Amino acid sequence: MLKFKLYYDKDEEEDWLKKMSLNGWAFKKFFLGFYTFEKCEPGEYNYQIDLLDNWNGDKDDYAAFMEDTGVEVIDQWWRWVYLQKKASDGPFEMYTDVESKITHYNKIKNFFKVALVIEVICFFIEFMATIKTGYYIFGMFTILLGAISLAILKIVWKCKWKIEQYKQEKNM
Structure with missing residues:
Protein backbone atom coordinates (compact mmCIF):
# COMPACT_ATOMS: atom_id res chain seq x y z
CA MET A 1 0.00 0.00 0.00
CA LEU A 2 1.20 3.50 -0.81
CA LYS A 3 0.14 6.50 1.29
CA PHE A 4 0.99 10.17 0.95
CA LYS A 5 1.41 12.33 4.06
CA LEU A 6 3.50 15.34 4.86
CA TYR A 7 4.91 15.42 8.37
CA TYR A 8 7.19 18.00 9.83
CA ASP A 9 6.91 16.68 13.40
CA LYS A 10 8.80 13.45 13.98
CA ASP A 11 6.77 12.56 17.09
CA GLU A 12 3.49 12.77 15.16
CA GLU A 13 5.03 10.77 12.32
CA GLU A 14 6.18 8.05 14.75
CA ASP A 15 2.68 7.89 16.27
CA TRP A 16 1.15 7.52 12.80
CA LEU A 17 3.58 4.74 11.86
CA LYS A 18 2.72 2.94 15.10
CA LYS A 19 -1.03 3.25 14.34
CA MET A 20 -0.43 1.86 10.86
CA SER A 21 1.37 -1.12 12.43
CA LEU A 22 -1.49 -1.61 14.90
CA ASN A 23 -3.80 -1.77 11.86
CA GLY A 24 -1.62 -4.46 10.26
CA TRP A 25 0.62 -2.37 7.99
CA ALA A 26 4.44 -2.49 8.28
CA PHE A 27 6.36 0.55 7.05
CA LYS A 28 8.89 -0.32 4.33
CA LYS A 29 9.96 2.79 2.40
CA PHE A 30 9.76 6.58 2.35
CA PHE A 31 10.34 9.14 -0.39
CA LEU A 32 9.13 12.76 -0.46
CA GLY A 33 5.96 12.16 1.54
CA PHE A 34 5.17 8.77 0.00
CA TYR A 35 5.14 5.89 2.48
CA THR A 36 5.13 2.28 1.33
CA PHE A 37 3.58 -0.36 3.60
CA GLU A 38 3.27 -4.14 3.53
CA LYS A 39 0.79 -6.34 5.35
CA CYS A 40 1.93 -7.54 8.79
CA GLU A 41 0.45 -8.87 12.00
CA PRO A 42 -1.39 -6.04 13.81
CA GLY A 43 1.02 -4.35 16.22
CA GLU A 44 4.00 -6.39 15.02
CA TYR A 45 6.41 -3.43 14.89
CA ASN A 46 7.33 -0.27 16.76
CA TYR A 47 9.02 2.66 15.06
CA GLN A 48 11.42 5.45 15.91
CA ILE A 49 12.84 8.21 13.76
CA ASP A 50 16.35 9.46 14.43
CA LEU A 51 18.31 12.43 13.14
CA LEU A 52 21.91 11.64 12.22
CA ASP A 53 24.56 14.02 13.51
CA ASN A 54 25.76 14.79 10.01
CA TRP A 55 25.25 13.81 6.41
CA ASN A 56 28.70 12.26 5.98
CA GLY A 57 28.61 9.93 8.98
CA ASP A 58 29.37 6.23 8.58
CA LYS A 59 25.90 4.90 7.89
CA ASP A 60 27.10 1.29 7.76
CA ASP A 61 28.43 1.49 11.33
CA TYR A 62 25.16 3.05 12.46
CA ALA A 63 23.10 0.31 10.77
CA ALA A 64 25.36 -2.42 12.21
CA PHE A 65 25.04 -0.96 15.71
CA MET A 66 21.26 -0.81 15.37
CA GLU A 67 21.09 -4.41 14.13
CA ASP A 68 23.15 -5.51 17.17
CA THR A 69 20.41 -4.03 19.38
CA GLY A 70 17.62 -5.75 17.45
CA VAL A 71 16.65 -2.66 15.49
CA GLU A 72 16.33 -2.60 11.70
CA VAL A 73 17.11 0.50 9.65
CA ILE A 74 14.13 0.65 7.28
CA ASP A 75 15.00 3.73 5.28
CA GLN A 76 16.94 6.97 5.33
CA TRP A 77 15.93 10.29 3.89
CA TRP A 78 18.76 12.76 4.03
CA ARG A 79 19.74 12.86 7.74
CA TRP A 80 16.49 11.28 8.96
CA VAL A 81 16.60 7.54 9.67
CA TYR A 82 13.51 5.33 10.02
CA LEU A 83 13.96 2.49 12.50
CA GLN A 84 11.83 -0.56 13.19
CA LYS A 85 11.84 -3.09 16.00
CA LYS A 86 9.64 -6.11 16.62
CA ALA A 87 7.08 -5.25 19.31
CA SER A 88 7.57 -8.73 20.78
CA ASP A 89 11.17 -7.73 21.64
CA GLY A 90 9.89 -5.18 24.16
CA PRO A 91 9.58 -1.40 24.24
CA PHE A 92 11.44 0.64 21.68
CA GLU A 93 12.73 4.01 22.78
CA MET A 94 15.98 5.37 21.36
CA TYR A 95 16.52 7.99 24.02
CA THR A 96 15.63 6.76 27.49
CA ASP A 97 17.30 9.16 29.92
Whole structure:
Protein backbone atom coordinates (compact mmCIF):
# COMPACT_ATOMS: atom_id res chain seq x y z
CA MET A 1 0.00 0.00 0.00
CA LEU A 2 1.20 3.50 -0.81
CA LYS A 3 0.14 6.50 1.29
CA PHE A 4 0.99 10.17 0.95
CA LYS A 5 1.41 12.33 4.06
CA LEU A 6 3.50 15.34 4.86
CA TYR A 7 4.91 15.42 8.37
CA TYR A 8 7.19 18.00 9.83
CA ASP A 9 6.91 16.68 13.40
CA LYS A 10 8.80 13.45 13.98
CA ASP A 11 6.77 12.56 17.09
CA GLU A 12 3.49 12.77 15.16
CA GLU A 13 5.03 10.77 12.32
CA GLU A 14 6.18 8.05 14.75
CA ASP A 15 2.68 7.89 16.27
CA TRP A 16 1.15 7.52 12.80
CA LEU A 17 3.58 4.74 11.86
CA LYS A 18 2.72 2.94 15.10
CA LYS A 19 -1.03 3.25 14.34
CA MET A 20 -0.43 1.86 10.86
CA SER A 21 1.37 -1.12 12.43
CA LEU A 22 -1.49 -1.61 14.90
CA ASN A 23 -3.80 -1.77 11.86
CA GLY A 24 -1.62 -4.46 10.26
CA TRP A 25 0.62 -2.37 7.99
CA ALA A 26 4.44 -2.49 8.28
CA PHE A 27 6.36 0.55 7.05
CA LYS A 28 8.89 -0.32 4.33
CA LYS A 29 9.96 2.79 2.40
CA PHE A 30 9.76 6.58 2.35
CA PHE A 31 10.34 9.14 -0.39
CA LEU A 32 9.13 12.76 -0.46
CA GLY A 33 5.96 12.16 1.54
CA PHE A 34 5.17 8.77 0.00
CA TYR A 35 5.14 5.89 2.48
CA THR A 36 5.13 2.28 1.33
CA PHE A 37 3.58 -0.36 3.60
CA GLU A 38 3.27 -4.14 3.53
CA LYS A 39 0.79 -6.34 5.35
CA CYS A 40 1.93 -7.54 8.79
CA GLU A 41 0.45 -8.87 12.00
CA PRO A 42 -1.39 -6.04 13.81
CA GLY A 43 1.02 -4.35 16.22
CA GLU A 44 4.00 -6.39 15.02
CA TYR A 45 6.41 -3.43 14.89
CA ASN A 46 7.33 -0.27 16.76
CA TYR A 47 9.02 2.66 15.06
CA GLN A 48 11.42 5.45 15.91
CA ILE A 49 12.84 8.21 13.76
CA ASP A 50 16.35 9.46 14.43
CA LEU A 51 18.31 12.43 13.14
CA LEU A 52 21.91 11.64 12.22
CA ASP A 53 24.56 14.02 13.51
CA ASN A 54 25.76 14.79 10.01
CA TRP A 55 25.25 13.81 6.41
CA ASN A 56 28.70 12.26 5.98
CA GLY A 57 28.61 9.93 8.98
CA ASP A 58 29.37 6.23 8.58
CA LYS A 59 25.90 4.90 7.89
CA ASP A 60 27.10 1.29 7.76
CA ASP A 61 28.43 1.49 11.33
CA TYR A 62 25.16 3.05 12.46
CA ALA A 63 23.10 0.31 10.77
CA ALA A 64 25.36 -2.42 12.21
CA PHE A 65 25.04 -0.96 15.71
CA MET A 66 21.26 -0.81 15.37
CA GLU A 67 21.09 -4.41 14.13
CA ASP A 68 23.15 -5.51 17.17
CA THR A 69 20.41 -4.03 19.38
CA GLY A 70 17.62 -5.75 17.45
CA VAL A 71 16.65 -2.66 15.49
CA GLU A 72 16.33 -2.60 11.70
CA VAL A 73 17.11 0.50 9.65
CA ILE A 74 14.13 0.65 7.28
CA ASP A 75 15.00 3.73 5.28
CA GLN A 76 16.94 6.97 5.33
CA TRP A 77 15.93 10.29 3.89
CA TRP A 78 18.76 12.76 4.03
CA ARG A 79 19.74 12.86 7.74
CA TRP A 80 16.49 11.28 8.96
CA VAL A 81 16.60 7.54 9.67
CA TYR A 82 13.51 5.33 10.02
CA LEU A 83 13.96 2.49 12.50
CA GLN A 84 11.83 -0.56 13.19
CA LYS A 85 11.84 -3.09 16.00
CA LYS A 86 9.64 -6.11 16.62
CA ALA A 87 7.08 -5.25 19.31
CA SER A 88 7.57 -8.73 20.78
CA ASP A 89 11.17 -7.73 21.64
CA GLY A 90 9.89 -5.18 24.16
CA PRO A 91 9.58 -1.40 24.24
CA PHE A 92 11.44 0.64 21.68
CA GLU A 93 12.73 4.01 22.78
CA MET A 94 15.98 5.37 21.36
CA TYR A 95 16.52 7.99 24.02
CA THR A 96 15.63 6.76 27.49
CA ASP A 97 17.30 9.16 29.92
CA VAL A 98 16.41 12.83 30.28
CA GLU A 99 19.84 14.12 29.24
CA SER A 100 19.84 12.17 25.95
CA LYS A 101 16.29 13.39 25.20
CA ILE A 102 17.41 16.99 25.76
CA THR A 103 20.41 16.45 23.47
CA HIS A 104 18.19 14.82 20.83
CA TYR A 105 15.64 17.63 20.77
CA ASN A 106 18.41 20.25 20.76
CA LYS A 107 19.81 18.56 17.65
CA ILE A 108 16.39 18.65 15.97
CA LYS A 109 15.81 22.26 17.05
CA ASN A 110 19.18 23.38 15.65
CA PHE A 111 18.55 21.49 12.40
CA PHE A 112 15.26 23.31 11.91
CA LYS A 113 16.69 26.68 12.96
CA VAL A 114 18.97 26.52 9.91
CA ALA A 115 15.99 25.63 7.71
CA LEU A 116 14.01 28.50 9.25
CA VAL A 117 16.72 31.06 8.45
CA ILE A 118 16.86 29.83 4.84
CA GLU A 119 13.04 29.95 4.48
CA VAL A 120 12.80 33.44 5.98
CA ILE A 121 15.48 34.72 3.60
CA CYS A 122 13.61 33.16 0.66
CA PHE A 123 10.36 34.67 1.97
CA PHE A 124 11.82 38.19 2.00
CA ILE A 125 13.38 37.79 -1.44
CA GLU A 126 10.03 36.63 -2.82
CA PHE A 127 8.22 39.40 -0.94
CA MET A 128 10.50 42.02 -2.51
CA ALA A 129 9.91 40.50 -5.96
CA THR A 130 6.16 40.73 -5.36
CA ILE A 131 6.41 44.39 -4.40
CA LYS A 132 8.70 45.30 -7.31
CA THR A 133 6.82 43.46 -10.05
CA GLY A 134 3.28 43.30 -8.71
CA TYR A 135 2.85 39.83 -10.21
CA TYR A 136 0.35 37.62 -8.41
CA ILE A 137 2.46 34.52 -8.91
CA PHE A 138 5.21 36.01 -6.75
CA GLY A 139 2.58 36.86 -4.15
CA MET A 140 1.36 33.27 -4.11
CA PHE A 141 4.92 32.00 -3.59
CA THR A 142 5.40 34.58 -0.86
CA ILE A 143 2.35 33.22 0.97
CA LEU A 144 3.60 29.65 0.51
CA LEU A 145 7.05 30.50 1.86
CA GLY A 146 5.45 32.32 4.78
CA ALA A 147 3.36 29.25 5.62
CA ILE A 148 6.43 26.99 5.43
CA SER A 149 8.35 29.40 7.67
CA LEU A 150 5.55 29.33 10.25
CA ALA A 151 5.43 25.51 10.17
CA ILE A 152 9.18 25.32 10.77
CA LEU A 153 8.93 27.93 13.53
CA LYS A 154 6.30 25.72 15.19
CA ILE A 155 8.76 22.81 15.19
CA VAL A 156 11.48 24.96 16.76
CA TRP A 157 9.05 26.13 19.46
CA LYS A 158 7.82 22.59 20.11
CA CYS A 159 11.40 21.33 20.50
CA LYS A 160 12.19 24.22 22.82
CA TRP A 161 9.08 23.43 24.88
CA LYS A 162 10.02 19.74 25.11
CA ILE A 163 13.56 20.63 26.16
CA GLU A 164 12.18 22.86 28.93
CA GLN A 165 9.85 20.06 30.07
CA TYR A 166 12.77 17.60 30.23
CA LYS A 167 14.91 20.11 32.12
CA GLN A 168 12.14 20.53 34.69
CA GLU A 169 11.85 16.75 34.95
CA LYS A 170 15.62 16.54 35.44
CA ASN A 171 15.53 19.10 38.26
CA MET A 172 12.78 17.26 40.17
